[in-house]
Amino acid sequence: MIDTLRNVFELHGFMGIETRAVETGASLLKKGETSKQIYLLSRLQDVGHESDEPLAERLGLHFDLTVPLSRYVVEHTGDLTFPFKRWQIQKVWRGERPQEGRFREFVQADIDVVGNGTLPDHYEVELPLVMLEAMERFQAFGLPQATIHVNNRKLSEGFYRAIGLSDVEAVLREVDKLDKVGEDEVVKSLMQYCSANREQAQACLKLAEIREYEPHALREKFDALCHSYDVDTTSEHYALAIEGVETVSMILREAEKVRSHAVIADLAIARGLDYYTGSVYETSLEGAEELGSVCSGGRYDNLVSQGNKKYPGVGLSIGLSRMLSYLLHTQGAHANRQSPATVLVGVWNEENRDASNAIARTLRSRQIASDVAPTAQKIGKQIRYASRLGIPYVWLPADPNAEPGSENATDQVKNIITGEQMSADVNTWVPASEYGKQEIVVGSESAPAQ
Amino acid sequence: MIDTLRNVFELHGFMGIETRAVETGASLLKKGETSKQIYLLSRLQDVGHESDEPLAERLGLHFDLTVPLSRYVVEHTGDLTFPFKRWQIQKVWRGERPQEGRFREFVQADIDVVGNGTLPDHYEVELPLVMLEAMERFQAFGLPQATIHVNNRKLSEGFYRAIGLSDVEAVLREVDKLDKVGEDEVVKSLMQYCSANREQAQACLKLAEIREYEPHALREKFDALCHSYDVDTTSEHYALAIEGVETVSMILREAEKVRSHAVIADLAIARGLDYYTGSVYETSLEGAEELGSVCSGGRYDNLVSQGNKKYPGVGLSIGLSRMLSYLLHTQGAHANRQSPATVLVGVWNEENRDASNAIARTLRSRQIASDVAPTAQKIGKQIRYASRLGIPYVWLPADPNAEPGSENATDQVKNIITGEQMSADVNTWVPASEYGKQEIVVGSESAPAQ
Structure with a gap:
């Protein structure tokens, strides 16, 4: 205001x-x-x-x-x-x-x-x-x-x-x-x-x-x-x-x-x-x-x-x-969500935190607010963390151990409100406009949260 | 900051x-x-x-x-x-x-x-x-x-x-x-x-x-x-x-x-x-x-x-x-200038203040910060007012008493730093990017003002 x-x-x-x-x-x-x-x-x-x-x-x-x-x-x-x-x-x-x-x-x-x-x-x-x-x-x-x-x-x-x-x-x-x-x-x-x-x-x-x-x-x-x-x-x-x-x-x-x-x-x-x-x-x-x-x-x-x-x-x-x-x-x-972050970048394991940090850095350089999961716990728990903060997207970095050619071998982004998940390129992906930013909403017209 | x-x-x-x-x-x-x-x-x-x-x-x-x-x-x-x-x-x-x-x-x-x-x-x-x-x-x-x-x-x-x-x-x-x-x-x-x-x-x-x-x-x-x-x-x-x-x-x-x-x-x-x-x-x-x-x-x-x-x-x-x-x-x-305004809209006479206000309203609706001259004094004095505040442009509304076809019969905008003046349409004109906004500058790399 x-x-x-x-x-x-x-x-x-x-x-x-x-x-x-x-x-x-x-x-x-x-x-x-x-x-x-x-x-x-x-x-x-x-x-x-x-x-x-x-x-x-x-x-x-x-x-x-x-x-x-x-x-x-x-x-x-x-x-x-x-x-x-x-x-x-x-x-x-x-x-x-x-x-x-x-x-x-x-x-x-x-x-x-x-x-x-x-x-x-x-x-x-x-x-x-x-x-x-x-x-x-x-x-x-x-x-x-x-x-x-x-x-x-x-x-x-x-x-x-x-x-x-x-x-x-x-x-x-x-x-x-x-x-x-x-x-x-x-x-x-x-x-x-x-x-x-x-x-x-x-x-x-x-x-x-x-x-x-x-x-x-x-x-x-x-x-x-x-x-x-x-x-x-x-x-x-x-x-x-x-x-x-x-x-x-x-x-x-x-x-x-x-x-x-x-x-x-x-x-x-x-x-x-x-x-x-x-x-x-x-x-x-x-x-x-x-x-x-x-x-x-x-x-x-x-x-x-x-x-x-x-x-x-x-x-x-x-x-x-x-x-x-x-x-x-x-x-x-x-507020439509607690966190200003639009994306939570997941972490498969602590050894690969660097990769997640790099993704977040690129998103931020494109003015997309991004957080990185606090710990490399099970991905379901990381999604729950995002959900509690109202962060609409979870970014799943390519799994270093995934079979080449499999879904997990490329970056995926999941909209945890709609459930949609798709392959995404960190240099070009943009959030849907309705999930793009933290803002004031009125009445029950709320975005995600739990 | x-x-x-x-x-x-x-x-x-x-x-x-x-x-x-x-x-x-x-x-x-x-x-x-x-x-x-x-x-x-x-x-x-x-x-x-x-x-x-x-x-x-x-x-x-x-x-x-x-x-x-x-x-x-x-x-x-x-x-x-x-x-x-x-x-x-x-x-x-x-x-x-x-x-x-x-x-x-x-x-x-x-x-x-x-x-x-x-x-x-x-x-x-x-x-x-x-x-x-x-x-x-x-x-x-x-x-x-x-x-x-x-x-x-x-x-x-x-x-x-x-x-x-x-x-x-x-x-x-x-x-x-x-x-x-x-x-x-x-x-x-x-x-x-x-x-x-x-x-x-x-x-x-x-x-x-x-x-x-x-x-x-x-x-x-x-x-x-x-x-x-x-x-x-x-x-x-x-x-x-x-x-x-x-x-x-x-x-x-x-x-x-x-x-x-x-x-x-x-x-x-x-x-x-x-x-x-x-x-x-x-x-x-x-x-x-x-x-x-x-x-x-x-x-x-x-x-x-x-x-x-x-x-x-x-x-x-x-x-x-x-x-x-x-x-x-x-x-x-x-600050490169005192005023956040990019444009000062001139006023030919108090009876025509409405016309100047309307111009300012349109510019503002296009997110161009605009002030209107405080009084309908001589245009030179209005320009001096803009200059003192570091406002880079003075908008000269079409003069209601001008000869049809003459320069004054259309809106003009004058960059008071470069002295450039041109006909302008309030719905499409944009300031040059270096004069677009109030911002922090360093050393003597100042914009207008004396």
């Missing part, structure tokens, strides 16, 4: 980077929300004295790939060509309570584009489309159809302010819980923590109900909602909201040209993180909505800065481990 | 595994030597209370891939088919003082084969040969010729005991320092810490001087040394040493059939780690001996055990980061 992602990302001109697993406490603690989940490091010899070092200077494991990117861009700004498009696939760590789909160590796959000073809007539709292309490739591994849900911070902020709510971050934080706690609880929280009255809280829910594929309908629904709450359409707040509506509309329009109905405007999307300033994305899988978002991100104009220079960016992150866990445990994805 | 290793390992039937970055203190602390270099983890919320948890139960980052393998085999013994051949390429961490070629975070690439109860000797030559094949592939990236130096613990132990030294581990530890501290210091230490008299210490040095490609000569030199120190050739110690000599001889003989003079018996090889019980390996690079060993390992019969079951193994580890650092800083290895 990582190979697939890398291929898609590089086909789109993203450059791969890898950053160290650790960042300083100062970098990691910028984002308040996840701070409790940070793993700090200490050397064994410092046990008992960990707290002597200020938190900001201690090292901790990164919990996402955005903090490292932000440091990377600032450190390498002189060497980079902007807009800088990078992919990064690495492990990240969070001190969470582990459960299905939620791990303490997991792999994230990120793409971001970062501009120097400015960044054109078209990236706000191009990046989600790259992720959609990647997820389409995963359909071969059992992934259902993915839909990217898009909203815009300007839209939310403009609307909340227009109806008189000023603590935008707090409102977003509560609306973000809709899926988990339900409408009643969110209304309660909005009233309790965000100084909303019941009508304002209801307005927030109404906004969150809007889902739309079609740009004009989106604008109509939004304007109707504003109208029903007496929003002043000459206000700066309304203007800000309309900026957001227009970006969302642009995304719907452009995405529709490439992938029909793969992107939907969903004004319930809030995202917990407060560094987003424009588009925000989450991704649902058809029939697996309970899994939560498998690919999220957004536009951030102020995350990366150096002095008075700003580096606005757009980025999305695939939660690869969560997705893989779903494919393995719900969709039955699995 | 990781792709190359993976390809070589899988061609030989090794199965890839990946283990979590952490192990328990109990697992990590089994090996005394590196314990001070272990990084322990603690959650931010536990700062100040780290020491409340017993060290054995705390989590620490793995410092090699052998400890995780040993745990993995024990945990999955029921699911594995033995001999179990696995490759593993991961980051490891050591709290060392960082310097050129020595890092606190680095990548190791390991292959091991682990048997259940027994493990045939032939793996003691096969595994080093796999690593040699991998390192030969690295010659394309500037790696010099590699030579694997092999010794055997039985040989060393038998000889040391035969001349009256009983603290074998201590002797090995001192002999292991020969390269670093020189002969005089080692003699001193052997006398000081290993109860050796001057003659015994000298004998250890004489043994360490033996280097030999040829099995018979090896046996002769060894026997001559034993004779000169009046070793009793009927003793069990001598018999043990000869077992070791014979394994080394087998390795020399078998390796010579496949790769001439790529493996040498070098009786100075000691290896610091005490879990090796048979062959031990280190690897030198021609003309870069000061780099130290870039690929080391050995046979261990007692590392992995469960109850009274033993899982003997043979394994080698390539220090990929150290090797890469050498290639980058000494050999001038570098």
Whole structure:
């Protein structure tokens, strides 16, 4: 799956980077929300004295790939060509309570584009489309159809302010819980923590109900909602909201040209993180909505800065481990065989191991992965060894003691799944394409094994 | 380089595994030597209370891939088919003082084969040969010729005991320092810490001087040394040493059939780690001996055990980061270009970005990595953007405003390195092979970019 992602990302001109697993406490603690989940490091010899070092200077494991990117861009700004498009696939760590789909160590796959000073809007539709292309490739591994849900911070902020709510971050934080706690609880929280009255809280829910594929309908629904709450359409707040509506509309329009109905405007999307300033994305899988978002991100104009220079960016992150866990445990994805070897070369006796090694060497030089039997036990046992590893072919070298002209006097290759056996020349033989390589298969469509 | 290793390992039937970055203190602390270099983890919320948890139960980052393998085999013994051949390429961490070629975070690439109860000797030559094949592939990236130096613990132990030294581990530890501290210091230490008299210490040095490609000569030199120190050739110690000599001889003989003079018996090889019980390996690079060993390992019969079951193994580890650092800083290895994209599709104006996107999509569907110009600035600036990223081709879409029949009325592709420009069809055009992909080049043999 990582190979697939890398291929898609590089086909789109993203450059791969890898950053160290650790960042300083100062970098990691910028984002308040996840701070409790940070793993700090200490050397064994410092046990008992960990707290002597200020938190900001201690090292901790990164919990996402955005903090490292932000440091990377600032450190390498002189060497980079902007807009800088990078992919990064690495492990990240969070001190969470582990459960299905939620791990303490997991792999994230990120793409971001970062501009120097400015960044054109078209990236706000191009990046989600790259992720959609990647997820389409995963359909071969059992992934259902993915839909990217898009909203815009300007839209939310403009609307909340227009109806008189000023603590935008707090409102977003509560609306973000809709899926988990339900409408009643969110209304309660909005009233309790965000100084909303019941009508304002209801307005927030109404906004969150809007889902739309079609740009004009989106604008109509939004304007109707504003109208029903007496929003002043000459206000700066309304203007800000309309900026957001227009970006969302642009995304719907452009995405529709490439992938029909793969992107939907969903004004319930809030995202917990407060560094987003424009588009925000989450991704649902058809029939697996309970899994939560498998690919999220957004536009951030102020995350990366150096002095008075700003580096606005757009980025999305695939939660690869969560997705893989779903494919393995719900969709039955699995490797078609344990061993990458396509051929097990048999060994008649230890004195003739050389001959078997030579056959394996030739096959490997032709890019046919080959193992050699561990011991010269009875050929039935060697076949059983291949079978346990899922190796589809056993190569039987010409038996040095065979009668000339007999079957055993030439190399034979046996497909242990079909039982077929035939004479074969090590310089020209090729495996049938369905047995050629180790790969991911779905459900019961398995290859050999026992 | 990781792709190359993976390809070589899988061609030989090794199965890839990946283990979590952490192990328990109990697992990590089994090996005394590196314990001070272990990084322990603690959650931010536990700062100040780290020491409340017993060290054995705390989590620490793995410092090699052998400890995780040993745990993995024990945990999955029921699911594995033995001999179990696995490759593993991961980051490891050591709290060392960082310097050129020595890092606190680095990548190791390991292959091991682990048997259940027994493990045939032939793996003691096969595994080093796999690593040699991998390192030969690295010659394309500037790696010099590699030579694997092999010794055997039985040989060393038998000889040391035969001349009256009983603290074998201590002797090995001192002999292991020969390269670093020189002969005089080692003699001193052997006398000081290993109860050796001057003659015994000298004998250890004489043994360490033996280097030999040829099995018979090896046996002769060894026997001559034993004779000169009046070793009793009927003793069990001598018999043990000869077992070791014979394994080394087998390795020399078998390796010579496949790769001439790529493996040498070098009786100075000691290896610091005490879990090796048979062959031990280190690897030198021609003309870069000061780099130290870039690929080391050995046979261990007692590392992995469960109850009274033993899982003997043979394994080698390539220090990929150290090797890469050498290639980058000494050999001038570098990427031929920054961007994986082969083509930058130009954009005449933002209204026509769709046309450029469509061209890029078609090229990508044909596995030609393509980027699209970030903005519709003057074409000269777009070319400069491509040039800065090392993208060799700029695709100029048919200009919608061009005179019919004129050059600009059809798609053109320009090689910005050679300056060549020609009409091109997006469905059939292919890049020249020398500009086809991002790859590692050596020295000044660079592609574009300035």
